[in-house]
Each structure stands twice: as C-alpha cells, then as structure tokens.
Amino acid sequence: MSDHYYTNQPHAAHDFTEFDFELKGHRLHFITDSGVFSRNTIDYGSRVLIESFSPTDLPEGPLLDVGCGYGPIGLTLAATTERFVEMIDVNQRAVDLAQRNAGRNHIENVAIHESNIYEDVNETAYAAILSNPPIRAGKKVVHTILSDAYPLLKVGGTLTVVIQKKQGAPSAEKKMKEVFGNCEILTKDKGYYILQSVKED
Numbered sequence: 001m002s003d004h005y006y007t008n009q010p011h012a013a014h015d016f017t018e019f020d021f022e023l024k025g026h027r028l029h030f031i032t033d034s035g036v037f038s039r040n041t042i043d044y045g046s047r048v049l050i051e052s053f054s055p056t057d058l059p060e061g062p063l064l065d066v067g068c069g070y071g072p073i074g075l076t077l078a079a080t081t082e083r084f085v086e087m088i089d090v091n092q093r094a095v096d097l098a099q100r101n102a103g104r105n106h107i108e109n110v111a112i113h114e115s116n117i118y119e120d121v122n123e124t125a126y127a128a129i130l131s132n133p134p135i136r137a138g139k140k141v142v143h144t145i146l147s148d149a150y151p152l153l154k155v156g157g158t159l160t161v162v163i164q165k166k167q168g169a170p171s172a173e174k175k176m177k178e179v180f181g182n183c184e185i186l187t188k189d190k191g192y193y194i195l196q197s198v199k200e201d
Contacts, residue, residue: 071098
C-alpha cells in the first residue's frame with residue numbers, strides 16, 4: 001500500500017528539503033520531508049487561506065489548525081497574532097516537522113501534536129478553526145472536519161477552510177451552511193475557494 005500525506009506513519013524513505021517562504025510579511029524557514037503534503041513549497045491553497053483569514057473580530061481564545069502538515073498555516077498565525085495556536089495532524093512525520101519548524105522560527109505560542117481530526121484536541125472552545133483539509137482522504141473525512149468543528153467553537157468563532165472548486169468546494173459550502181446556518185465565500189483565486197462560517201449561537 002502506498003503512503004499518503006494523511007497516513008499516520010509514512011514509510012517513505014526520508015528526503016529532507018529546506019526553504020524560506022514569506023507569509024503575511026513574515027519570512028519563515030521550513031524543513032520538509034517525503035510523506036507530507038506539498039513538501040517542496042507552500043501550496044497555493046494554504047497561501048490564499050493565510051492571506052484571506054483575519055483574526056480581528058474573533059472572540060478571545062486559541063486558534064486550531066486542523067491537518068497542519070509541516071506547519072505553514074499554524075506557524076504563520078502564531079507569528080502574526082498574539083494568540084495561542086494548537087496544530088494537529090494525523091501524520092506523525094508532519095507533526096515532527098511542524099515541531100522542528102516552530103523551534104527553527106522561535107515560535108513558542110503553539111502546541112503541536114498528533115490527532116485524528118478532533119479526537120485528541122486540547123481545548124473545547126476555540127476562537128477559530130482553520131483547515132486545508134486532506135481532500136484525498138475522502139469526502140467523509142473532509143465533511144467530518146466541517147461538521148465536528150461546530151461544537152468546538154465559541155459563539156462568534158469561525159471555521160475557515162480552503163478547497164478547490166473542482167475538489168468539492170460547492171459540496172463543502174452546502175455542508176457548512178447545513179451545520180452553521182451560514183457560509184461566506186471570502187475569496188476565489190485560481191479555482192481555490194476560501195469558505196468561512198460563523199457560530200452564531
């Protein structure tokens with residue numbers, strides 16, 4: 001069976017890569033490896049999500065990055081806000097890399113650990129949940145990320161995700177409207193949709 005980036009323990013031989021990338025005005029240094037998502041550069045969807053997300057009107061509280069990979073979204077949030085950011089991924093190799101990248105960039109306001117979706121999260125009331133979900137893991141996984149975010153958010157908190165139109169953005173938008181009663185398309189960029197729902201009560 002071949003490895004996927006949503007595999008718990010990838011068996012692909014290590015092949016480390018290092019690069020710098022500027023996100024939200026912060027130049028961050030990343031080390032990546034085989035067996036993780038978008039190992040050679042920050043994928044375009046994550047970049048659009050990072051640029052589109054604003055913490056300005058959120059309630060107090062931590063942020064959660066679901067499927068953090070080697071850390072671009074969560075580490076950028078931690079570097080550009082004063083909030084604590086929890087970062088989770090089912091892929092242990094990705095978690096190890098994200099932890100190393102936090103250290104390399106001297107980012108301390110994070111907790112990075114393994115979790116299968118929300119099974120082992122540390123909090124019960126987040127100000128915001130963000131995800132570039134693992135589309136190839138299947139619709140059931142993606143929609144679980146969307147639906148199970150609701151009870152973990154504070155009132156006024158947001159769920160923000162990036163999904164390509166051709167990979168299920170319309171279906172995700174419909175699901176978020178079912179769960180939250182609302183869903184706004186914040187951005188459309190090269191086929192990537194940034195979808196955001198607010199927990200209103």
